[in-house]
Amino acid sequence: MTTFEQADRLKQIPPYLFVRLEKLSAEKRAAGWDMIDFGIGDPDLPTPDCIVEAMCEAAKVNANQKYSSSQGEKDLRYAVAAWYKRRFGLDIDPDTQVCITIGSKEAIFNIAQAFVNNGEMIIAPSPGYPVYSGAATLFNEAKCVQIPLRKEKDWLLDVDECPKGARMLYLNYPNNPTGATCDVAYLKKVYDWCQENGTILCYDNAYSEMCYDGYQAPSALQAGPDCIEFGSFSKTFNMTGFRLGYAVGNPDLIAGLKKCKGQIDSGAPIFIQKAAIAALELYGDDGKLPKAIADNMAVYAERRKVLVDGLRELGYKVDMPKGTFYVWFDCGKNSTEFTQEMVELGIIVTPGTGFGGQEGYIRMTVTEPVERIRLALERMRRGSYQ
Ligand SMILES: Cc1ncc(COP(=O)(O)O)c(C=O)c1O
CATH class of the missing domain: 3.90.1150.10 (Aspartate Aminotransferase, domain 1)
Known part of the structure; x- marks a missing residue:
């Protein structure tokens, strides 16, 4: 052979x-x-029954069997923006600040495709989700600088240890693999550092809804608007196999992601996006976790x-x-x-x-x-x- x-x-x-x-x-x-x-x-x-049922119903409709758009269906983008308002109290423009993604993994990779040139530096936490230092860096011929997370610092990445001049910084709390969490004050410190140093903050909030003992995870966008945050339907709604996530943030960053996706995947299946609307609608107006x-x-x-x-x-x-x-x-x-x-x-x-x-x-x-x-x-x- x-x-x-x-x-x-x-x-x-x-x-x-x-x-x-x-x-x-x-x-x-x-x-x-x-x-x-x-x-x-x-x-x-x-996966909760109502989400599966919404997907099955949506899959029967001819209009939902076609290509989506690379930015995602308008009704889901509006549902994500409304969820950000309820959950984090943030005003998000669904037309320019939201992009639906094929899981957050895809967005983590494509954001680097869209904004990192060959040889530029990407900062990733170590330990950390392997895709930051793997596909996101290596497929873009970028250079990954791994910054250690330490138990003595509650596994929080310390920006004072980060080199200046990086194009991008990946950060993730609630954290895989350490389970560590953070608050808005911490995110503000990281956000300000990124702003001062011209580094794009890419905040991976895939576990935002997986919290215990009364803790509620913040959004990086509560620290400021000029970053990008990735969310996922995977872990919150037991929907890993559906492959659906979202990116929310600065309009330029969203536009870059969308342009990249236009060349690669043409968007997530529409009937799965409809199921995601049903998932977000489980949340009430108070933004609290649905039953x-x-x-x-x-x-x-x-x-x-x-x-x-x-x-x-x-x-x-x-x-x-x-x-x-x-x-x-x-x-x-x-x-x-x-x-x-x-x-x-x-x-x-x-x-x-x-x-x-x-x-x-x-x-x-x-x-x-x-x-x-x-x-x-x-x-x-x-x-x-x-
Ligand atoms: C930190 C982190 N980010 C992103 C993902 C990707 O999740 P998905 O692509 O299913 O949304 C995972 C999956 O395990 C993860 O642990």
């Missing part, structure tokens, strides 16, 4: 972390093991507590996260070694090094029911699968 060599830019991308993990667990599963999976951040709970989503979050909150308490009983130092569905802790040894030991217990976890950052940390996603979390903790206590 003829072999085809990948382009240099693709060769530079490390194998996607979860592909390796999936292979490891697939081998065990094939051998009949019951693997308890805390690996990938994909909600196990179903369907609050019920979901109560499930994650309980699982999170069972896992954190159990890990603490096993002697690990673990913080109780205020956001996301990730539990991040110091495993006291090399994280790849720890991950492999866990596979031998029938447990899938993610080594922190997969997100960059320092050695010794593990991420566990609470996408298993409570009784399976207890079973995993029991296996860890025994130090054996059975």
Whole structure:
């Protein structure tokens, strides 16, 4: 068979972390093991029925079976703007400040396509969502400067450690993988630094609705209008497979994103955008989490507590996260070694090094029911699968 060599830019991308993990667990599963999976951040709970029904109804309508526009359907853009008003108290122009995206991942990549020239610098947190330093940087022949997030600083990126002259800075709270959260005062400090240094703030707010204990995540746009924020239907509404997100922010940044998308994807499927309108309409005028989503979050909150308490009983130092569905802790040894030991217990976890950052940390996603979390903790206590 003829072999085809990948382009240099693709060769530079490390194998996607979860592909390796999936292979490891697939081998065990094939051998009949019951693997308890805390690996990938994909909600196990179903998409609320009303959203699925809205999508099915919309898919039957001929007008919804056609190309969308690269900026997204007008009614969804208006629904996103109205949601920003209810949720964050912000006035957003749906015509110039909103673009619907195919998941927030797409926007994270395309914003760099649209605004970063070859050789320019992009700042990304480390540990951080791998796409910032991966596709967003490497596909654009840009240079990624990774700034460490540190436990002593509550995993908040410190702009005083960032080099001047960067074109773009990616930031994400509630944070994957650490579960750390921030407030508007912190965002204002980052925003001002970006303004002073001519750096575009790209704020990844994919977990804005996944919060606990009364905490409500802010929007970067509360710090100021001249940045871009990415949101997602994936985690809030258990809609990862629908592939839908939004970008909101400065009109020039939105226009660049739209132009880029016009060349690449022609927009998300219209019937999925209609389902997203039904999702946003679940929110009342007070902007509080709707019941369907609050019920979901109560499930994650309980699982999170069972896992954190159990890990603490096993002697690990673990913080109780205020956001996301990730539990991040110091495993006291090399994280790849720890991950492999866990596979031998029938447990899938993610080594922190997969997100960059320092050695010794593990991420566990609470996408298993409570009784399976207890079973995993029991296996860890025994130090054996059975
Ligand atoms: C921090 C962060 N941003 C963005 C995404 C992408 O989400 P989606 O493309 O499903 O909206 C993820 C997914 O795990 C994530 O963890």
